Each structure stands twice: as C-alpha cells, then as structure tokens.
Amino acid sequence: MAGKTVSLKVLAAHLGLTVSTVSRALNDYADISPVTRDRVRKAADELGYSANQNARRLSIGTPETVCYLMPRQIGANVQPFVAQLLAGLGEALNDRNWDLLVSQAETSVGDMTSIERLVRSGRVAGIVISRPLKNDPRIKLLQQLGCPFVVHGRTANSVDYAWYDVDGEDAFVTAINHLERLGHRRIGFIGAPLQYQFAQERLDGYTRGVAHNGLSQDPDLVQIAEFTDDGGTAAAGVLMDLPNPPTAIVCVSDMMALGALEALHARSLTPGEDVSVIGYDGLYFGKHANPPLTTLAQPQAHAGRRLGDILLSIIDGADPIKFQELQRAHLVQRMTDGPANVDAGQEDVSVREEPQ
Amino acid sequence: MAGKTVSLKVLAAHLGLTVSTVSRALNDYADISPVTRDRVRKAADELGYSANQNARRLSIGTPETVCYLMPRQIGANVQPFVAQLLAGLGEALNDRNWDLLVSQAETSVGDMTSIERLVRSGRVAGIVISRPLKNDPRIKLLQQLGCPFVVHGRTANSVDYAWYDVDGEDAFVTAINHLERLGHRRIGFIGAPLQYQFAQERLDGYTRGVAHNGLSQDPDLVQIAEFTDDGGTAAAGVLMDLPNPPTAIVCVSDMMALGALEALHARSLTPGEDVSVIGYDGLYFGKHANPPLTTLAQPQAHAGRRLGDILLSIIDGADPIKFQELQRAHLVQRMTDGPANVDAGQEDVSVREEPQ
DNA sequence: AAAACTTCCGAAACCGATTTCGGTTGCTTT
DNA sequence: AAAGCAACCGAAATCGGTTTCGGAAGTTTT
Numbered sequence: 166m167a168g169k170t171v172s173l174k175v176l177a178a179h180l181g182l183t184v185s186t187v188s189r190a191l192n193d194y195a196d197i198s199p200v201t202r203d204r205v206r207k208a209a210d211e212l213g214y215s216a217n218q219n220a221r222r223l224s225i226g227t228p229e230t231v232c233y234l235m236p237r238q239i240g241a242n243v244q245p246f247v248a249q250l251l252a253g254l255g256e257a258l259n260d261r262n263w264d265l266l267v268s269q270a271e272t273s274v275g276d277m278t279s280i281e282r283l284v285r286s287g288r289v290a291g292i293v294i295s296r297p298l299k300n301d302p303r304i305k306l307l308q309q310l311g312c313p314f315v316v317h318g319r320t321a322n323s324v325d326y327a328w329y330d331v332d333g334e335d336a337f338v339t340a341i342n343h344l345e346r347l348g349h350r351r352i353g354f355i356g357a358p359l360q361y362q363f364a365q366e367r368l369d370g371y372t373r374g375v376a377h378n379g380l381s382q383d384p385d386l387v388q389i390a391e392f393t394d395d396g397g398t399a400a401a402g403v404l405m406d407l408p409n410p411p412t413a414i415v416c417v418s419d420m421m422a423l424g425a426l427e428a429l430h431a432r433s434l435t436p437g438e439d440v441s442v443i444g445y446d447g448l449y450f451g452k453h454a455n456p457p458l459t460t461l462a463q464p465q466a467h468a469g470r471r472l473g474d475i476l477l478s479i480i481d482g483a484d485p486i487k488f489q490e491l492q493r494a495h496l497v498q499r500m501t502d503g504p505a506n507v508d509a510g511q512e513d514v515s516v517r518e519e520p521q
Numbered sequence: 522m523a524g525k526t527v528s529l530k531v532l533a534a535h536l537g538l539t540v541s542t543v544s545r546a547l548n549d550y551a552d553i554s555p556v557t558r559d560r561v562r563k564a565a566d567e568l569g570y571s572a573n574q575n576a577r578r579l580s581i582g583t584p585e586t587v588c589y590l591m592p593r594q595i596g597a598n599v600q601p602f603v604a605q606l607l608a609g610l611g612e613a614l615n616d617r618n619w620d621l622l623v624s625q626a627e628t629s630v631g632d633m634t635s636i637e638r639l640v641r642s643g644r645v646a647g648i649v650i651s652r653p654l655k656n657d658p659r660i661k662l663l664q665q666l667g668c669p670f671v672v673h674g675r676t677a678n679s680v681d682y683a684w685y686d687v688d689g690e691d692a693f694v695t696a697i698n699h700l701e702r703l704g705h706r707r708i709g710f711i712g713a714p715l716q717y718q719f720a721q722e723r724l725d726g727y728t729r730g731v732a733h734n735g736l737s738q739d740p741d742l743v744q745i746a747e748f749t750d751d752g753g754t755a756a757a758g759v760l761m762d763l764p765n766p767p768t769a770i771v772c773v774s775d776m777m778a779l780g781a782l783e784a785l786h787a788r789s790l791t792p793g794e795d796v797s798v799i800g801y802d803g804l805y806f807g808k809h810a811n812p813p814l815t816t817l818a819q820p821q822a823h824a825g826r827r828l829g830d831i832l833l834s835i836i837d838g839a840d841p842i843k844f845q846e847l848q849r850a851h852l853v854q855r856m857t858d859g860p861a862n863v864d865a866g867q868e869d870v871s872v873r874e875e876p877q
Numbered sequence: 878a879a880a881a882c883t884t885c886c887g888a889a890a891c892c893g894a895t896t897t898c899g900g901t902t903g904c905t906t907t
Numbered sequence: 908a909a910a911g912c913a914a915c916c917g918a919a920a921t922c923g924g925t926t927t928c929g930g931a932a933g934t935t936t937t
Contacts, residue, residue: 170641170643171641213637213641214641215637215638215641215642216642217579217642217643218584218642218643218644219575219576219578219579219584219643219644220575220579220643222575223573223575223576223579228574228575235604235607235608235611238608244604245601245604247603247604247607248591248600248601248603248604251591251603251623251625252591252594252625255591255623255624255625264622264624264644265622265623265624266620266621266622266623267607267611267621267622267623268611268620268621269607269608269611281569281571282571285526285569285570285571286571286572286573286574287526287573287574287575287576288574288575288620394808394809423806423809424809426809427809448806450779450804450806450809452750453750453779453780453782453783453806453810453811454809454810454811455809455810455811455812456811
C-alpha cells in the first residue's frame, strides 16, 4: 500500500481489463456493467489508486484550479484577513475537488507577468485578486487574456467585471451619521493613500456624510497618511494639534485607528470621552484595544466563500457582470465612541460614566 | 495576442520546425544551433507561448508543486500567522517556479484522506503541515506514503522527520527567569489543551523554570483552558480568585493573555503593576493592548522561507532528519511585566510609576 | 575523393489519463 | 435458424509536452 504509484495501467493489468474499460468504469459510464464497475471500484480502493491529476487535467482540458493572488504587504502590515479568505475559498472549491493555488509577486509588474504565465501555461482556470488600485492594470490584462476572474474590492470603474466588496462609502456615511447623533460637529478623517480605491471610497463616504449632515467641511480635518498604525498616530497628532481640533475621528482601518488612540493617549485625551474614534475592518483584536475599539465590521468569513462561488460560476460560463455584490458593513460599538465633548483638548474627565 | 492558446505545435508550425526541435530549443539543448535557438525564443515571446504545465509536468514526472495544509481554526480563533507563512513559502518556491497549493480539511480524518489523495494523485511533491498534535497521525501517513514533508512545529517524538520550530520550552524558562528576577515567587500558567504538542512544551518550560528557580509549584497555579481569549479570561479568573493568587501569569498565547488582561481589569487590578502578564507569539496587535502586552516573539517571517527551503532540499533527496531547526523566541518587553507586588489581590494603585 | 566526424534537426516513443468508435458476445425477435 | 438488438468491452486517437535515437547535411581528415 505504500510503494509505487499505481497507474491506470497497472490497475487494469491487475484486473485483466484494459485501461479504457477501467477508466470508464471509474467514471460511471453507462456501457460498463454494474458488476465490473463494482469490481473495478473495489480494486481501485484496495490498491489505493487515484488518477494522476496532471494527466487527467491535460486530457480533459481544464486545470481544475484557481489562483488567489495574495496582496502585497502594505507598509509593515500583516493581513489578518488572508487566512479567513483562503478558508472560504477552499471551501467553495472543495465541493468540486478543485485546487487552490496561491501566488504573490514582489512588484506590480511581477504581478502582471505572473498572471500572464499562470493563465497562458494553463495552470489556472480563474483568478481572485484582492484590494485593487483605483485603476488596476491587472484587470485589463485578465480581460485581454480572457481569463475568468473576480475582484475582492472594486476599482474606480467597476462596471464590466465581477466583484465582491463591502460598501465602504455607505459605511462611512453610517459612521458620520452615528457621530452626528452623538453631537459631533467637527469630525476628522484619517485616510490611506488614494491610489487604493477603498481609500477613495471611504473618503467619499466621509465627505458625503459630513455634507449631508451639515457638519464642518474644514479641509484640515482630512488627513492622509501611511497605511499603518504609525501613520494613524501621525495623522491623529496633526488633527489634535489643530487650533480647532475635531471631537471625533473616523479611520479607514482599525490599524490606523489603533495608532490614532496612541496619539490621544500621548495628549492625555481619553478615547470615547474626550475624542471619539471609529475604525474600520472589525478586527477581532480591537476588542482588546485600549479602550476597546468601536469599528465598522465586514463579514470576512463570507467573502471567501462567495468569491469562490462567483468565480466558479463565471468559469462555468455565467456573465461576470451579473456578479457585483455589495455587502454592508455594520457598526460594532465598543468603547471609543461617545457623546461629543466640546472641551476636547482640555482635560476633562468629570463626565466619565464608567464606575470605578 | 489574446485569442487562442498557443501550443508547441502551432509554434512549431509557425516556425516551420518540428515540435521536438522547438522544445529542445526552448530548453537549451546543445544540439540546437544558436541561431535557431534565438529564432525560436523570439517567436515564442511574440506569440506569447508558455508551456502547458499539466502536459509538461506529466512528461517530466513531477508536479513541481508543494502543498501547505492550513491548520483548522482552533476555537473561534483567527490565524494571523498564515499570511506571513505563505508569503515566505511562496518566496522559496518562486525561485524554482514551483507552485504553492493550499489545502484544508474540516475534520482530522478529512486531513488524512486529503493528504492521501494529494500525494497519490501526483498533485504535490511535498507537504508542509503546521501545529501538529502530540502524536499526529498525519506524520506516520506521510512517511508511509513516502511523501517528502516538513513540520512547522514538533510532535512528542520528533526524531525521524524534518521540522522547524520555535523553542517554546526554552521560551517559558526565559519568561520565568525574567519574572523571578523581578521578584515573583508565585507565577501562574495559563495553558491550552495538552493534545497540542506546543501546549505541552510550554508547560514543560514553565515547570522547569519554576523548579529551577525554587518558586512555588502549587498545582493550582497551572490552569488549562480553551485556546481563546475567553479561555484566558476564565483561567485568569480562577487564578486570581485563589486564596493565594499569583503575582504574575504566563500564557501560552497572546490571545489568551489578552483575555487574561480582561480578567484583571474586571478585578480592578493593573497588569504590569499588580499582576504581571506575559504572552506568547509576538502578535503585532499586542502593542495596542491595554496595556501593551509583554510577549515572547517568534520570527514568523523567517519560518515560511525556511520551511520552503527545507522541503525543497528533501525533495531533492536530502535526508529529512538533517533538518530539525529550533529557533529561539525572544522577550519583547512592553508594559505588562513589572516588579512583584505582594499585595496583589488587594487594590493598591499607589505604586504606579507612570505619570498621569 | 572517400572516409570519418560534427552539427543540427526530424521521427517517434512516452508520460497517464479521457473518449470516440467499432466489434464481440449473447439474447430476443420473426 | 437467420436477422436484429442490446449490453459490454478493447483498440486507438488525443491532450501537449519531453527525450531518445537516428539520419541528412556540411566539414574536416587522410
């Protein structure tokens, strides 16, 4: 049971049949008698036969494999969502016994050449890409190659391909509305470089929410920084050192929000009391932040599964533009949102509600 | 340039050569004249030819692919290290143009059958598995199958296969020594279920460190709980409600340590002052915990790269038992370790050193 | 100028499956 | 009993490459 790999040929010899008969028996062809079919099945089990996939896929003409293109690290950042996404993707593929390949390139031109090779060499039948740029060249390439794909996120012009995204703009409108109800009139925004579409969307949401509620549109309230916790710290520092600092800050990511909290601590301001902070991502760790971070959570577990299903549908011939799914983020209230404190910037801890 | 896939045959026809000549030209055979070689190369580029990998690998007899077996979620836990590990693995494989497959199974018997299929169907030339059980059946299976593999972590008996691990036992001795120097005499241990070998190792380190330093060996100081933050909270609760609670706690993971911090807060104890807490993993997020978590960090980025290199060496024929690499964890001091406070359990915030 | 080498390329087997097509059996029709 | 019809299986082509082997040119040796 250990030794040599058992091919269709040796299995056939073992049974006194030909390879074609054995193959058809294993693949449930109608012209094989039930008794030989069962006999073949049994022998295959005993000998531990499993069809060579390279041969099989060469023959049937599809690699039965899709590829997830891992996003490069942005900054020194980890990507905690990758594991969950892969789990969901794998689940969708497992139902068909397809394989999941992961690929990553150092550079963005590396991405381009590696996509082209993956497709041209017949290794993958479809590709999932994450976190596209505003105008992402990979999408045009995939379209030119005629390779089925689905995007986790969107680009600026997202009409002619399949994507699954969380509505960042809507989420930020929600956040602004929430803060407005808490009495905030000057709300700061900490953003990421606008080459990423998600960064633009969330800024759009902020802008719309602020305008819609008639809040301050002071351009100084918008701070773009490096997409890391340190970036968040720096941006929050700028905001709080403004002559007229905001009473609340929304951040494009939890990581940046965590950084922002540090800036508040450094100024002896209490998040959620002196200044409200809302992050984005719903990272589990935010629960243990100081204080626990209020955030806009996305249903990550679901994303992988859906991306897989969508991609398989497209490979099966469905029209890509039928798959443009927008999920809503939902507000997870923890401890960093609270009523506006108009004295922010001055120490005023008398309004704390928590006992002890 | 978009349309049909260009095979060796059409490339040969385009050039007026035979497939065998073209193939040998592309593979640098000596019996092809430099001029035709260059001519072939150029045409291949222009037509965007890329050898079909299923055909190629069938022919050369190796899948040129390795598989990473994703660990199942333990508890409701995320696995932030997976992305980094995959990045390192991919890097090692990229050097040879090999592919990286990821696979995951719901159950542990699912793991067994999926390993067997992956190997028997010739899809992978080697496998990486993470976080083995004390006595992990997957290892025996892989050995029986004759499939090259390397383990990220170790089992109880780890003499006859390749592994890469961080020395959890040594790390916990280090932690205990550190706490002893800070004056702690009663140190609690929050562990995970001992079916995982890493859980046993870290407990062993704790036991050895405590014995070596002549500290309290009260069995009540050892608490095993679910491998989640809530498990950590529960275990820390038990410890602190002891008649004679510890002045410090070491935890088998950062996640459990974060949970432990919650238990301390609930009792109005200040981590790092009233009770010291040391985690394990070096999660980046610990930096933003309340307060920032002191931890034993492991060099995760390195792990993937090494695992990939080791596996490739074994596939090349190297002896697996030559690759048994033990990395050291190092203490990252943040804010949750401090001098022993013998009044722990009673509220005493007068010794805080931090201003404001 | 014939023999002996090189140099370079084509023919064909092979990797391990799938799938079409055709040909035996054995059994039912008249 | 001859013809017709299922049911069942084998032969062979095919997928797209790699690799061995042999042979036709062109060059050098005698």
